[in-house]
Amino acid sequence: xxxxEMTALRAVIAARPRAxxxxxxRLDADARGLAFGLPGDVTVEAVTTNGVKAExxxxxxxxPSTAILYLxxxxxxxxSLDSHRHLVAEIGRASGARTLAVDYRLAPEYPxxxxxxxxxxxxxxxxxTGIKPNRIAFAGDSAGGGLVVGALLAIRDAGLxxxxxxxxxxxxxxxxxxGQSFTDRSAADPTVQKATILMMAEWYMAxxxxxxxxxxxxxGDLTGLPPLLIQVGSAETLLDDSIALARRVGxxxxxxxxxxxxEMIHIWHLYFPVLSAGRxxxxxxxxxxxxxxxxx
Numbered sequence: 001x002x003x004x005e006m007t008a009l010r011a012v013i014a015a016r017p018r019a020x021x022x023x024x025x026r027l028d029a030d031a032r033g034l035a036f037g038l039p040g041d042v043t044v045e046a047v048t049t050n051g052v053k054a055e056x057x058x059x060x061x062x063x064p065s066t067a068i069l070y071l072x073x074x075x076x077x078x079x080s081l082d083s084h085r086h087l088v089a090e091i092g093r094a095s096g097a098r099t100l101a102v103d104y105r106l107a108p109e110y111p112x113x114x115x116x117x118x119x120x121x122x123x124x125x126x127x128x129t130g131i132k133p134n135r136i137a138f139a140g141d142s143a144g145g146g147l148v149v150g151a152l153l154a155i156r157d158a159g160l161x162x163x164x165x166x167x168x169x170x171x172x173x174x175x176x177x178x179g180q181s182f183t184d185r186s187a188a189d190p191t192v193q194k195a196t197i198l199m200m201a202e203w204y205m206a207x208x209x210x211x212x213x214x215x216x217x218x219x220g221d222l223t224g225l226p227p228l229l230i231q232v233g234s235a236e237t238l239l240d241d242s243i244a245l246a247r248r249v250g251x252x253x254x255x256x257x258x259x260x261x262x263e264m265i266h267i268w269h270l271y272f273p274v275l276s277a278g279r280x281x282x283x284x285x286x287x288x289x290x291x292x293x294x295x296x
Contacts, residue, residue, distance in 0.1 A: 006263050009275060049125035056100055057098070068099045069122060076106060076115060081101050096286075102122045111205065123151070127161075133162060141270075152225055164227075165293070166227075170233065170242070173245045176216070181236065185236060218245055222254060229256075231285065
């Protein structure tokens, strides 16, 4: 039986206007996120992390000795702190940790590797504040989910200590969009189609190698990465990205938990205020993070 909340959400998404201008796309994405609002117990603090804009969010039970570094999605071209603040705060609540959301530079103005560089800079900031790497988790959705893994490779290659774990939500990890799910899930996915993915990949890569491991981590050596949680919906065109990432991580002898959620669409967690499956997915991810950084 179809999830009635997802059925209602699909109708809302189908009724949205579809902008083609990138400036309007950015405005629309931010407005949709801001419309959810924030609970009154969420504290927000703007900060600059080694020259990169970022934002702390916390809830009353957040352990100040722990942190989640969060990377928003949006195809490396749209979305921001505004579009994802409600989700980031709820992820922190579920994990019992503060969250540091990174306002990394966006393409096409700032193509690859700018977001990777900004993420590494933000992670260095966390370490410089005295937070231990085994008390830090990475998390991100869509492009941000891919950036999580690409940045971990850059961090490892720079000789920095790796964080305790990483949580990838609907990750985009293949700049060439070669997965079969772009075809067989296209009718089921109301938000992401191959043509859009390839357009954003062109903006992001700007002539760079689409198989560079920091952009398409399925082509990298994933040995030594921390435990990884991957959550993806069965209705996503990006389903095969998650499956491919799980295979590459697993065959590199890294602990990986791949969760394929029935009926769910791209980054369904964003809709947790109206979608119980979004709340359950966040709770599952929060439990994963708590165990890794706090031993809960």
